[in-house]
Amino acid sequence: MVAKPLLVQLKVKEGTKFYEFLEWYEKAKSSVSDTGRNRKGNYKKFITEEFESMCLSGKPTREFLETISEFKNSIPLSDEMLAMKKVLGDTEFEKVYKKMLEAKSGASVPA
Numbered sequence: 001m002v003a004k005p006l007l008v009q010l011k012v013k014e015g016t017k018f019y020e021f022l023e024w025y026e027k028a029k030s031s032v033s034d035t036g037r038n039r040k041g042n043y044k045k046f047i048t049e050e051f052e053s054m055c056l057s058g059k060p061t062r063e064f065l066e067t068i069s070e071f072k073n074s075i076p077l078s079d080e081m082l083a084m085k086k087v088l089g090d091t092e093f094e095k096v097y098k099k100m101l102e103a104k105s106g107a108s109v110p111a
Helices: 017-028 043-057 062-073 079-088 090-105
Strands: none
Touching: 017 043, 017 062, 043 062, 079 090
């Protein structure tokens, strides 16, 4: 007999840090499938798996801690910047983004 999952609905109040995290995760972990379909980051799966892991081990996983750190250090990006991040990938986007910040601040401009 197959176990039927219990549906638990969670209401999260807008304006809270947890709500911001869910919105951020959905955008930051989005991807484009092989067929060209845009897929949002699945925060429900992430939260469920991480909570299950914490219940079993008693401590958060490295992935969970890295994701929270990434969220805390993230700067809200425009839709155009998020699209660029998807196309370039994380490493290349970081390089381009740093160059853009340097150009904006004038740090890389010779005196």
